[in-house]
Amino acid sequence: MQSYKPVFSVDLRAIQANFTVVRSLLSPAVAVSAVVKSDAYGLGLERVVGPLWEAGCRSFFVASMEEAIRLRRRLARADIAILEGLRNGSLEAYRERRLTPVCSTPAEVAAATLAAIPYVLNLETGFGRLGLRFDELRSLLHTNPRVPELVMSHLACADDTGNSRNRLQKDRFVGMCALLAPSTPRSLAASAGVFLGADYHFDRVRTGSALYGLNNTGLEPSPFKPVVRLSARLIDIRHVQRGEAVGYMGTFLADRPTVLGIVAIGYRHGLAWQVANRLSAEFAGRSVPVIGRVSMEYCAIDLTDIPARLARIGAFVDFISATAPPENLARAAATVAQEILIRTGGACARRYRFAPSGQHP
Template sequence: MQSHEPVLSVDLTAIQANFSVVQSLVGPAVGVSAVVKSDAYGLGLERVIAPLWDAGCTSFFVASLKEAISVRRHLTQADIAILEGLLKGSMKVYRERRLTPVCNTLAEVVAATSEAIPYALNLETGFGRLGLRFEELRSLIHLRRQAPDLVMSHLACADDAANAHNRVQKNRFTGMCAMLAPSTPRSLVASAGVFLGADYHFERVRIGSALYGLNNAGLTPNPFKPVVRLTARLLDIRQIHRGERVGYMGAFLADRPTRLGIVAIGYRHGLAWQVANRAFAQLAGWSVPIIGRVSMEYCAIDLTDMPAKLARVGAWVDFISATAPAEDMARSAATVPQEILIRTGASCARRYRQAPTGRHP
């Protein structure tokens, strides 16, 4: 039975390749962790982790304890760190399932060490979010508590290599880490930060966006393989006259006789409402404008300039592809590509191109 549900296709082999790209960039002395938080950026946590393990990834960062338990269910030997911090009522779960909370406050560190729970320590170096500040770290040193398994922070401006705040944060991080045991592994950068240079890599990098083909640093050419393709069915083709309007509030006014396509994708499926009259889809190799307001279940595309014989009801229309990456849609929607992946991944049918399988301990 033919379905009108949009499809987000995920290339698991490309995710493996992108992990290997980062490994080659940082070299064998630097560990590479996979950030699979928020259901692997909407692409399906349980489908993504096994191919990453097969590619050589043994360390994973997740958003929540629930996600950590899901990873542990499939990967019994992986190192799993939980970004949400320490949940005091879950000490037994951390211990029995060998899960590592990322402690974001001094109180969390005290609670973890009181129960002899291994932990990672997050430092606030200028992001303005979570983590211990300098004075809190100094207090921790005086408490003489169990040392963390990893000390980490996060760059606010890594997407902009020329931004001076990157070096400010790196210097703060280096200085704060010097207060800890010199053998404590350090991690500062995520995907874009890898390209700031080896002095930012420390002992571990944490890669999320890059795994999923996103080019946060805006590199040309993109060193990462495309991972996702978002497609939807062309439901109807109709002709409208010059002067007719399309969609809610008549947001598009035809200035010529126009061949209109109606596509089964809307903002319910993660197609941003803001892309109306700003973005393009692809059909049979032709770029076609998205016109009129995006509605809940449908959008309209202008087929006038492409050969009529190529536009057929039931055809698949591409909204994200190798030649139209998520970054393009994000710019049209005034957002970031990570949001595009999460929204479409949560709302569309997901299909997977399988990676070669291995043994998953």
């Protein structure tokens, strides 16, 4: 039986290539960690980490203890840092599985110190989210805490290379790190931060979105290979006359006799409701508008300009492809490409190109 579930295809070799691109943009002295949180941005953690290991990645950041355990089962020797810190899971679990919490409060650092658990120290330099403030760090150091394995912070505006907040955060980071042992490794930049220059790279870069083909800084041409394709089947072809409405609330009125294609993808599958009448998909090598509101299971496309011999029920319509990147869908949905990957990757049938060689240490 043919499945009508949309297909989210992942090119694992392209992920390897993107890791190599990031590596090539840095000094050999700068290490690269892969951020595989949120199920590797919706691409599937277990399937992504093996190819990354084969490409030379040895350090990974995950969101939670649950993700860390999944990753440890896949890679026995990898360095694994947990961004949620010491909030979930027993201290013994971190020790037994050799997991490193990212500590964002003085209490977490104290707990890691008392339990003799290696940890990453997270500093708040202007993102306004998690991490120790300057006054908290200064007070903490009077308690003689365990020296962290890594000290990190996160840039709020790295996507905008000209934003003055980037330098402000970097200067704050340097100033706070000056309170720590000089030999403590430092990490400030994620994917977009790579392009801010060598003085943002420090000792380690944490790359996530770049691995998955996202071009956060809008470089033309993108240095990263496309990784994902989102496709759904054409399940019906219908005809409407000039003046007829399409979809909920009739937000599209046909201004000519129109051939409608009904496609088996909707907001249940991560195709945002907001893209109605704002997005074009690809069919038979041509651009086709998405018309009318997206419903839970289906959407409609305008096939009027497609030759009838090509418009066949069961054919695939592409919403993300090598020529229609996730950023296009994100702009139409008034969101970011990372959200598009997570929502569609988690809701659609995932398919993978290039299987890794097998077991990994």
